[in-house]
Amino acid sequence: MRKQIVFLSVAIILLFSTQGFCLEHFNKVVGFGDSVSDNGFQDGAGFQPYTNGYVWVEHLANSLPDGPVPVKSEAWGGAMTNQKNWEKIEWSGLLWQIDQYEKEIGQEDISKVLHTIYCGGNDFWGNKKDVAVSAKNIVTAMEKLSKLGARYIVVANQYTAVISPGYLKGAYASYREPLTKFKKSLNDTLKKLVVSNEDSFMKEHPEVTVYYINSDDLFNKIANDEKGYVFSNKTEKWLGTKEFPTPEKYLWWDEWHLMTAAHQLFADFVLQQIKSSNEAH
Template structure:
């Protein structure tokens, strides 16, 4: 399976950094994003402020799915234990400062991707260079807009996030593009389906160009471009190869963009939910997340990563 990877220019003039080929050498994973990567943060905030955790059952343990999300599986795939303490993704996050949640919940106000990054860089003036940093945002910029969105601002937000992480010492940053949002169960037959896919096409192209430019500007930073759009196209075209019998409908139903509160599951959904690619009309089942993680791991392992031996030697003393 082919994949698209942007790798930063790597300069070997410094003895501090050298190339490794095993993704398992990462010591931690830090995650910034929205509901695709949220391992319970939205649930904790709404539980605290509203007294009711969202999403409710039959969503699983505060995830926007029926089980673990892709970053949790990815941690395991590369030899780490998932940690909620290093996952800052919040459901509803836009690529910028804000969240799309309506009615407004004060605790969710400044939880966009850039807000997550800003809080992180304020607390951490330097970070572990041997960690993997993941940035996936932009979906909510387009899904919850009442009019056409200019992709350039969303690209600028993600690029700003990447630069901010690099500034405090992040060396390996995985950036995910967007899947075709007009092909989701909740949007596939909507009047906005084509507009959404056109916006995603423009966004993904601009993001690739922006990250390529960043990779030329940032010394000793490895930017890994994760083409999730390509993966989903492959799943749609070869669903049985990936273990799915239904990639068009969601397990919980397609009538709304997000099923909260959840509608009663169908018989197939109750008996074999992971035959579906999608859990609700936006979010993958945990089986779908597992496929995303496996592909992400293959992308990471297919290229060199940057390691700091200075830190390793210091940690042994």
């Protein structure tokens, strides 16, 4: 009986230490992408925060066990997956961000940094709407990060379950259907390149832990008003209303971007996926 108790105690200790280890060791969060991750220029990158508070990478850094940990967002609003910005700027794209990051870190050990990538939607507005190229650019960014020493990468696909107010009416309403189609096709292609193919990134780079995030697993909950994911107004923007930003009311900050309450839900969802992945191993 005593041996059974000792064995059970050791098993419990090992269980909890194993589950907690991979989360507790992250010493920083570094985000790449577009306006979804842009937190402004105060840390040397980004145009401005496109929300009424923290963006999701900041919420994630604050939510990690033993956090908050430092966070640096390399993201710029309008970034495409290549070197460019959809607003006819020749810099600030995802691959450009990776190049800048390489210059910043030099020989720094980044093996304990949690890197995040959310990018691709702005490619719809580029000269060439080629989802294969866009998905490959994201994988190229991941490959460059791995060569720099990155060992943990969150890559999230595009959410399509909720539609921003800018596409519901007015001049951009006609783009809603083709943009949604583009994003879904990009998601399908990206998953193959990162997860499913025989030569996928995850299979070719076993040294890198990849947390592949299907964003609509979260945004379907929001669209369907599941408990804990309810926003009473999902069709109008908060900016300009002069209303108090009650977290459960407005989903959208402006015509295109989410309120910080939605960013928090996204960060919580990503953290949950990280925990689930660690427990599976």
